[in-house]
Amino acid sequence: MLDIQHISKRIAFKSILEDIHFTLQTGRSLAVVGESGSGKSTLARIIMGLERPTSGRILFNGVPAPERKTAEFKSWYQQIQFVFQNTAASLDPRMTIFQSIEEPLCHLTKLRKNDRKVLVHEYAAKVGLPQPLLSSVPSHLSGGQYQRACIAKALIVRPKLLVCDEIVSNLDVIHQHTIIELLQSLQAEQQLSLLFITHDLSLVPSLCEDVLVMKDGRMVELIQSALLNSSQHPYTASLLGAVKLLGQHWHH
């Protein structure tokens, strides 16, 4: 379904991404891990259509990503939704949480007001956002609640693929786990494919079947997360070593 074909990106003669290629099948989950500066966010921005690759292309169900501002762009991107690390900028501070979650339905569907309202309540409940919070503005939410609102906003148009860029990095461990459990259950319920970008390898095994390890814009290896512990690659081993040094738990 998502087919990343030999993506490279150069900015001012500097190579940011070099020959990234992988596929992500329906209902599967892939983590993209690597230390800061390895090119993860650039890859996410290219998948989103915010940046163009220098070479290579992206197909979704066999269809190449359309140019921005075309009619095809809208329907292509209805299938792929994103949740970002930069949470403070993800929701409009002047809108209520209800309006924010409703917004993509206004842009991407022809649903009537009442039907939109039913869906907003349904998705708020799905992500565990208490109903009274829907009339609040984003600044009144905790980090975990804010992230749930972003997830509800992304999922309400029933995308086939959800791309998450560092979405739990700013949360404490308990909230990290509830968000990961939420993604697991939504994934199973909606046959959602998940691309989970993180610098934190400890989060990967509980959520993703496969892992793409990146370093300096290149693919180090693509490996099943169940086999991570036995990776022969020195860079993957060093990332794993860092996780163990921090004393984090390994959730299989």
Ligand SMILES: Nc1ncnc2c1ncn2[C@@H]1O[C@H](COP(=O)(O)OP(=O)(O)OP(=O)(O)O)[C@@H](O)[C@H]1O
């Ligand atoms: N517009 C740009 N101009 C110049 N260099 C850039 C630009 N965008 C990204 N880079 C460089 O590309 C490299 C990869 O950045 P990117 O943000 O994709 O990495 P990352 O793995 O997501 O890091 P982090 O986890 O810190 O967000 C970095 O060295 C960064 O400085």
